[in-house]
Structure formats: structure tokens, C-alpha cells
Amino acid sequence: MLQKDKLWTKNFVLLTFSNLFLFLAIEMLLPTLPLFADEQGGSGSQIGLLLGVFTFSAVVSRLLIGIGLRRFGKRKMLLIGVVICLLGMAGYYAAASLSALMALRVVHGFGFGIATALYGTLVSDAIPATRRGEGMGYFAMGNAVSFSVGPMMGLWLLEQYDYLGLFGAGVIFLFITLVLTLLVRQPRTHVGVAAVSEAAAGLEQKASPLSEVLEVKALVPSILGSLVGFAFGGMLSFVTLFSKDIGIEHTGYFFLVVAISEVLIRFVSGPLFDRKGPFWVLFPTAVLCMIASVLLYFTDSMGMLLLSGVFYGAGFGALFPALQAWVINLVKPERRGVATATYYNFFDIGIGLGSILLGVVVTMTSYTTMFLLSGILYVVFLVVYFAYLRRSAKAEG
Template sequence: MREALWSKNFILLMGSNLLLFMALEMLLPTLPVFAAEQGGSQTQIGLIMGLFTFTAVISRLGTGYGIKRLGQKKLLLLGVAISLIALTGYYLAATLAVLLVLRVVHGVGFGIATTLFGTAASDLVPASRRGEGMGFFATGNSISFALGPFFGIWIMTEYGFKALFLIGAVVMLLSLISTCFVRFPRVEKKAPAAAAPVAETGSWMDSVVERKAFMPSLLGLLIGIPFGTVLSFIALFGKEQGLGSVGIFFLVVAISEFLIRFISGPLFDRKGRMWVLLPAAILCIIASVMLYFTHSTAMLLLSGLFYGFGFGALFPALQAWVIDLVEPERRGVATATYYNAFDVGIGSGSILLGAVAAVTNYSTMYLLSGGFFILYIVLYVGFERRLRRKASSKSMQA
């Protein structure tokens, strides 16, 4: 008999996680517009958006120590509460300096909360259905990415920033309340003799970084850079071009991301990673070029379709590659390595390419962002060629 998956605690936790991401996604395309109206330059806007990601990555490194001191639930509640404080602060923010501080605070809370939500979910689902359960848990992120930016831009346009920040704070408050009602299972600690070899003999770095995941994580960083510009500047790009319905862009991206996975996943399994990782990058390059030539809403949505197809295939394929490279007991560290690299890419893209937009324009910025996908292709093809040369030399020696 199959173990039950949809427990009350799992549903509450999944809902809390969805609300956390919903509050974030509502702000990603709208906060840059708010900063611009406060007099922020493209460079300052990029810094405001990028610092959030970097502080989230840094805060994740201390969650292991925090769990030992406070326990999972208290630390998770702390992370959500910090995020709520930041959301409430946006409503009162009057200067760019205050906004910058609030982004750092929000990044700390978000980094703690996302780490603990994932850890708690893996503890709540039955071991026999962990893959299925974590897959359902991750759909909350996809739903929030599809709906958050759409509703955020709509609220900003129809009711203004005060209403946007107030609704965001209410959404975060609901996440906090829902989390309070989750009962965390007791996780038995392993005896020291049964600890993993890395914990006994490895360095601190080995506990937070998986070296075997270096190449797919590096590629994840590269695709994160242009993706950061899409998240941070697409609403400002729409204003620059005089386009309406920019929020629908994110809806198109999310739908196409979902649809392409019915093709890219089986293709990855049957043909191998190259059959996904190369064509998907080419689709993203096409999308970047299309954004450069975008002067109509129809062209914007078409570029979103290509971007969703490309990125929707790239991101899970790289993650699957990461999992294939490591032993089962190292999958958690390997996945964290990949996600952190991707988040660093998003933060770097917001800052570096935001500076490019400051001296050119958003259209040129998106065209140049396609160069990171080209660099991705060069590095990946070179890596695969080296692997093939090594394999052929070994076969000749045998």
C-alpha cells in the first residue's frame, strides 16, 4: 500500500512556500519601476535588484548552523518574518537608500526561508514518494512565476505602488500564519559512526559546495545572467518601447516553460543532454535578438514564447545533469551548488547589464545578454569534446 503524500502539514507547507514566492514574483518586474520613479538610474536599479540575490545566497550558507541552534521550524518562521518586515518596509520606503537596505533584509529572509521550506518538505514526504512529492512541491514556484509578475504589474498599473506593497505584505503575512500551523516531524540524528565520509574528513567547503557539479553550475550561472535582466528590467523595457500588457509576457514564458518539458525531459533521457542543452541555448539566443527588435506587444510575446521554450528546457536539464554526476548522499549539496550559482548569475546580470543599459538602452542590453548564451555554447561544446577525447584515448589504451 502506498504511503500517503497529501498530509495536512504538506499542503500547508506547500501553500506557505507558494505565497512566499508569490510575494517575491509580484515585486520582480515592478520594484525596478518604483526605483526609477524615485530617481534611480539603471545602474542603481541593477544594484538594488542584484544585492537581494547575493544576500540570499550568503544567508543560505549559515542555515545549517541556524538549524542546530534554533531548530527547523523556528528558523523557518524567522526567515518568513524577516521577509514580512521587508515587505512592510517597502510600503514606507521613501528613498533609494532605504530601499537598498530593505532589499538586503529581504534577501536574508528569503534565503533562509527557501532553504528551510525545501528541507522541511523533504522531511514531510514519505521516502518512497520523495521524487513525486518534491515535484509537486516545486510547482508552487512555477505557479508564482506565472501569476506573480502578471498580478504585480496589473496592481501597479491600476492601483499604484502603495497598494502593491500592501497586498505583498498581506500575502507574506498569510505565508507566516500558514507556516505557524505546520507540525514538523522529528528527524532522528544519525550517530557519528554513521555520518557521511565528507562530514568526517571533508572541509567546511565540501559541506556547502559540490565540486563535481562545477561545469553544469558554471553553465547555470551563465544562463542566470541574462535571465536576471528579464526579471528585473522587462517592465522598464516595456515602458521604454511604449508597450502595454507586459505582465502577459511572464504568463507566456511560464506556459511555454511548462509545455516544453513534455518534450525536453524525454529527449534528455533518450538521446542525452546535448540534444537538449544546445538547441535550448539557441532558442534563448533567438529570443534575445527578438527582444532587441521588439517594438510591438506581439513581438514581445513571441520573444517570451522562445525564451520560455529555451529556458524551460535548459534549467531542468542542467539540474538533471548535476544529479547524474554525484552520489545520492551528495545530491542535496550538489543541488544547492547549482541553485546558488544560478542565483549569483541572476544578481550579476541585474547589476552588470543594468550598467550596460545605463549607457545604451534596454534593447541593446537584451541583445548583448545573448552573448552569455553564446559563451555558454562555447564552454559546453568544448567540455563535451574533451570528454570524448578522453573516452577515445581510454578505449585505444584498452
């Protein structure tokens, strides 16, 4: 029996847990920062902008990843991103006006964009190629855990300790993130090769400015990721309001079920990706997301809502890391930073557009129609994916 390449190395564990604390600090602000802005006198549209400016700032920062990698390298760029996040979080203490809060969200988003792209890049370097799907799945569990625990923790901290305790906890989480990241080391045997590769990449990028902000080889999975993000943005923005509208309380259980389902599916989807390839994960999990959307359309009880959460968590929980692993497999090691940034940017742009455009759909029709339209997006996902597979088969033939 062949021995598997080692996955749970020191670097992998450090990067996985530091990524978890980074996302916990972000997710705990989702339900609480709008309350803070409201107390500052913010209108509904201004409160909505808090998410928008954060996302836009993250996208802009990732466009500069290629330049930053040439100048500082992967580890230093990651540390810069984490430090900026820490400063942004600490700055919320001094946010005496809505304009100051908006400015801090820009700073925080800028650091978050850098950090998320570089965590994905460095962890892909730490994962053996033969176990990339499995490793990316475990790494992304931090996102799933923070998705359920973060909002509940943020509301509890706000209730128990007011905003001082909320922002203080965020600073502590990001300080832990910084300490764990400082402990990350790349293998000595790879330093020389990495230096040569990054220097070569720098020469290549000078000849092609576009390559500093976009990895063309990652476009197809990134476009698919934007479709997933588009549908996810609608669900994230409106499932709570939908539940309230039909008389269902304690919607937090929905997010908890989604997170549990996300975690459990990755014990299956990651190894399946490594053994069989992307198709055997992307196709069935896109179908699971379709089923979840249809279930939301028919939901009229807590049981139906939680059942849709099971399907949505399993589908989204496998799709996101599988697409990211596919992106990493498509590019050379020195291009992983830009490729990961490309993927995250498309995904975040999808979330932003989904929140806005599907919100228009809700205004013009209903929540249930919006959920059904979200399901159709996964049909588009499969159409684009099958078109890519057909074109690839023709090129190889």
C-alpha cells in the same frame, strides 16, 4: 505495466504551494517597490540598489546554509527563512526613509536566500529519484506563475489600496507560506537515517570549511546556471524599456506568454529528463533560448515580441529546473542543502552581473545588440556543457 513512484504526496503539495506564495510576495514588489522608493526621494542609482542589496543578502545567507543545517536541520532552517521574510515584509510599513527601506531589503533578502535554498532541498527529499526531473519541473511552476501574476497583482493592489494594501497582501501571502510550511513533515522512517547523515556531514564539514558554503560536485551545473541567469538578468531588466523604445505597449503580455510557455514545457521536459537524462533537456532548450534572443534582435511588432516569449519561456522554463534536478542527482542526500544553495547563488550572481554588465552594453550599443549578446551566452553554455561531457566520457573510458 510498472507503477510509477508516487509524486503528489502531502509534503510535495505543501512545499510546492508554499513556495508559490513565497515567490508571489516577492514578484509583486518588483514593479512597485521602485515607485515606493521614488516617493521616498530615492535617486535612480539608489533605486537600482534595492535589487542589488536584496540579491547580495540572499547570496550571503546561502553561504551559511551548511552551518545552519548542522545546528537546526532542514525544516527548522526553512521556517527561520520564512519568518525572516515575514518580518521583512511587515517592516516595510514602518520604512519612513530610504535607508530604512534598504536595511529591510537586506533582512528580506537574507530570509529569501535561506527559504529558496531549503525549499529546493526539502522538495528534492520528497520527490522519488525516478521522477526527480518531472517533480522539480512541477515544483518550479510556482516561480513561473508568480513571475506573470505577481507584478500585475502588485500594480493592481497599489492602484486599489495604496501601499498599505500592497504590503498587507505580502504579509498575508507569507503568513500562508509559514502555515503551509509548518504542516510539512518528513517521513518517520527517514528521521534516523537523516540524523546520522547530517551528523556525519557535520564531521566532514569541520574538516573542510569550504564544504560549508560550496558543493564542488554541483559546480558544473551551477556555472551553467550562472550563464542562464546572466542572460535572464539582461532580458528581465531591459525588455520593457526596449518595447517602449520601439513603440510597443502592454509589455505585460510578453511576461504572461513567457510564464504560460514555462508551465506547458514542464509537462514534457521533466519526464524527458527522467527517461533520457540531462542532455535531452539541456541541449534543445538552450537552442530555444538562442532562437528567442535572435527573435528579440529582429523584433519590431507585438507579434514578434510574443513569439520570442514563447521560445524564451519554453527554453528557460525547462533549463532552470533541469539544472537543479541535475545538481540534486550529483550529491548525497545530506549535501542537498549546500548543493542547492550553491546552485541558487551562482544563478543569482549571474542575474546580478547580467543586469549590470548587459546594461553597460545597452549604454554603449543598443537593446538589440544586447539581446544578440545574450544569445551568444547560450552558445557558451553549450560549449561548457559539451566540454564537460567530453571530459566525463574520457574519465569513464
